[in-house]
Amino acid sequence: MTTSQPHSTAQSEALFARARAVTPGGVNSPVRAFRSVGGVPRFIASAQGAYLTDADGTRYLDYIGSWGPMILGHNHPAVREAVTQALAGGTSFGAPNEREVDLAELIVGLTGAERVRFVSSGTEATMSALRLARGYTGRKYIVKFRGNYHGHADGLLVEAGSGLMTNAEGELGAAAPSSAGVPEEYAGLTLVLDYNAPEALDALMAARGEEIAAVIFEPVVGNAGVLIPTPDFLAALHRVRDFGAVLIADEVMTGFRLSLSGATGLLSLDPDLRCWGKIVGGGLPVGAYGGRADIMDFVSPQGPVYQAGTLSGNPLAMAAGIATLRELKANPDLYRQLDDYATRLAAGLREAAARAGVPVSINHIGSMLTVFFQGAPDGSVRDYAAAARSDTAAFAAWFQGLLSRGIYWAPSQFESIFISAAHGEAELSATLEAAAQAFEGVES
Incomplete structure (x- = not known):
């Protein structure tokens, strides 16, 4: 080799x-x-x-491991068997199924989140969490950090990471917005700061904190290369809640990858909402967002923030996620x-x-x-x-x-x-x- x-x-x-x-x-x-x-x-x-x-x-x-979800390795026997069993019952129902409840209970038990809503991708998870934060706070601005990638929703393609950091010639890409097709007016609702710059975050919140609906961040960045947060930065992130902003940890990549309770557990973080993907689906397409019950209860049909998806809670993806998380729990x-x-x-x-x-x-x-x-x-x-x-x-x-x-x-x-x-x-x-x-x- x-x-x-x-x-x-x-x-x-x-x-x-x-x-x-x-x-x-x-x-x-x-x-x-x-x-x-x-x-x-x-x-x-x-x-x-x-x-x-x-x-x-x-x-x-x-x-690569399919960009993270294959923490057990490819084609793991327990995951394959779980998907095979689920497949025998059908591929999609467009109606509730027991596996949705089983996986949600696992996630709640491992992370401390009080409510979980499933979607079909990490982009859907972050997009939905931000809509929820805006609906909950009645505010419109969000804060993100340079090099943090939160999916390809318009308002998040602003100074994003990974593939957006290189163009066809391998040189650094353009400034925000990071993609054609994103209106400047929409991108203008996203305020961008440097990662690991606590003073800048404190200053922005002091100046405009009452306008900020949410601050979204990767607890450990994986889309500008691995960037590890400093303790001072993590402390500044938690201070944004003093201004009524919702703190959102994007754990699409790090959730259940860095510990059974994700990067937030490993780093002793306490976000209001978290977004998951990758491992939650055991290699099948899935995403999820969840957190405090008082915020999550703003999601339709419980509350006024609309979000839906025909394939959300797909039985095959739920089966793969359940098998993966159970294997991780059994091998601490x-x-x-x-x-x-x-x-x-x-x-x-x-x-x-x-x-x-x-x-x-x-x-x-x-x-x-x-x-x-x-x-x-x-x-x-x-x-x-x-x-x-x-x-x-x-x-x-x-x-x-x-x-x-x-x-x-x-x-x-x-x-x-x-x-x-x-x-x-x-x-x-x-x-x-x-x-x-x-x-x-x-x-x-």
């Missing part, structure tokens, strides 16, 4: 050509197109454990094992980069990790501007070196990679061997 080989990409190339004729850019989510790293995206045929197999039959050690030591793997991976990558003379800064927490190609000290990449100083060309060269050696890393400098329970000693050794060889191919 760790010897660079000219893997055939003929089938992926053919599929990509077909896809470009019928799908914008040939993909259904931008970062999949490999625009910032070059080459042809791999079309995946199957996945098992820690590995993917593409349409050409090449096997890759996977560090898993999070320590994932953190240990990430710690050793970070140390090995750091050593390999130093031997090759390639400057890197590595951030990791729990099972999330990003290698920033820049000479900043570890832990000093704390905001969007610092992440943006990374050498995207060097990252692209390293990414291609890994890919040619059978390691499927996130195809963007500005993403987290994810470690699963299926990653063990053999996978760690293979990764570090391939990474060391790939660093040797990077021009420093």
Whole structure:
């Protein structure tokens, strides 16, 4: 696996050509197109454990995990069995089913949220939570942070992260709004501050706090690379409630990924609302938002804030989520094992980069990790501007070196990679061997 080989990409190339004729850019989510790293995206045929197999039959050690939900590994037997059983009863009802209640009870029990509403994606979760906050407070402005990505709703595509940080040439993208098609008037309702800048947040709230409906944030950022909050910043976030604003933790990526109670539990946070996705669906399309009962009871049909979805609470997604959360509850030591793997991976990558003379800064927490190609000290990449100083060309060269050696890393400098329970000693050794060889191919 760790010897660079000219893997055939003929089938992926053919599929990509077909896809470009019928799908914008040939993909259904931008970062999949490999625009910032070059080459042809791999079309995946199957996945098992820690590995993917593409349409050409090449096997890759996977560090994306479907962008986070595969914490147990791909095609986990318990999840597969749960979905198979649910499938026997039908694919969608458009009516309540018991699994919705079972999963909601699990989430409430693990997180302390008092009410939960299911949707079909993380974007729907954050969009709905913000509408709820506006309905609850009677205010219209929201605050977000540069590099935090909360889905592709219009009002949130303002100085967002990940795929929006690089354009086709791999350079930094434009300022807010981050996407064409977002009216400036709508974007103007979103106030943007730097992440990990408590003084700026305090100053804004002192000046305009009574206008702010909500402050939304990623407890640990994964869409500008992994950015870890400082204690002072977390304290400032909690102070926004002194002004009547709703504090919303976007845990679409970190929920149940960093602990059984998410990043909010790991970091001892107390948000009013939380948004979930990824792991809550065990790999199937799902999202959820929830929190304080007095706020959640403003949601229709209990209250005046409308939100609906035919596929919300889909029985297959509920079954996958239930199976995943039950497995996590039954294996409480898993999070320590994932953190240990990430710690050793970070140390090995750091050593390999130093031997090759390639400057890197590595951030990791729990099972999330990003290698920033820049000479900043570890832990000093704390905001969007610092992440943006990374050498995207060097990252692209390293990414291609890994890919040619059978390691499927996130195809963007500005993403987290994810470690699963299926990653063990053999996978760690293979990764570090391939990474060391790939660093040797990077021009420093």
